[in-house]
Amino acid sequence: MPFVPHTEADIREMLAEIGIGKIEDLFDDTDNSRTVGIHHCLHPIPG
Numbered sequence: 001m002p003f004v005p006h007t008e009a010d011i012r013e014m015l016a017e018i019g020i021g022k023i024e025d026l027f028d029d030t031d032n033s034r035t036v037g038i039h040h041c042l043h044p045i046p047g
Contacts (some may be wrong), residue, residue, distance in 0.1 A: 010024070
């Protein structure tokens with residue numbers, strides 16, 4: 001089965017269902033000190 005991404009309307013409907021306006025609102029309560037360096041995890045660990 002091919003991947004079919006969500007449309008903008010799908011995303012708006014899902015966000016409205018959980019009572020938020022934009023995807024970034026999902027992370028408002030996230031401790032940023034734990035997520036700032038997350039891009040470093042995308043690189044292989046040497047050795």
